[in-house]
Amino acid sequence: MRGLGPLFAALLLLTGCGYHLPGRGGNLPSEVQSLYIELFNNRTAEPFLENSITDSMIARFARNRPLRMVEKRDIADAVLSGVVTAYSTSPISYDRNDVITEFRSTMTIAVTLRQAADDRILWKGSIDWSEEYPANLDKGVQEDNEAAAIAVIVDHLAQELYFRIMENF
Numbered sequence: 001m002r003g004l005g006p007l008f009a010a011l012l013l014l015t016g017c018g019y020h021l022p023g024r025g026g027n028l029p030s031e032v033q034s035l036y037i038e039l040f041n042n043r044t045a046e047p048f049l050e051n052s053i054t055d056s057m058i059a060r061f062a063r064n065r066p067l068r069m070v071e072k073r074d075i076a077d078a079v080l081s082g083v084v085t086a087y088s089t090s091p092i093s094y095d096r097n098d099v100i101t102e103f104r105s106t107m108t109i110a111v112t113l114r115q116a117a118d119d120r121i122l123w124k125g126s127i128d129w130s131e132e133y134p135a136n137l138d139k140g141v142q143e144d145n146e147a148a149a150i151a152v153i154v155d156h157l158a159q160e161l162y163f164r165i166m167e168n169f
Helices: 004-016 049-063 140-169
Strands: 035-036 077-095 101-115 119-134
Touching: 035 049, 049 077, 049 101, 049 140, 077 119, 101 140, 119 140
Parallel strands: 035 077
Antiparallel strands: 077 101, 101 119
């Protein structure tokens, strides 16, 4: 019985301070139960980034509750919209013959979450993420490596955005 005292005290402290698992409690208004995610805009020269980031956002929010995803804006309690504001790729390492061996791709998105009923902004912010990938002399392999890096970037951006919105940071 004596060993349960510290455990009980720790549980009491955790529940008393409002602790909750990230992305589970959220600070969104209670009337926001459903979410519509608009197709992101792409203000970069890199094609199809808007599709990749939108798909990743939909998958992230659909996978993690408490918001229910809806397919029509007019039945949503909240609307998430965003813009890919920047995308760049640059070499970051070279071999002894001055040949590029590694690249870094960076993407920045700006996002706004609005309450659908009155268009009030619930959350607004900007997020960026970078990912490194190996260079390759074969152009096809090089493009595949960059595409894989983009997939990692959009997944991280979606995860970070989910946690920021659900925790209201």
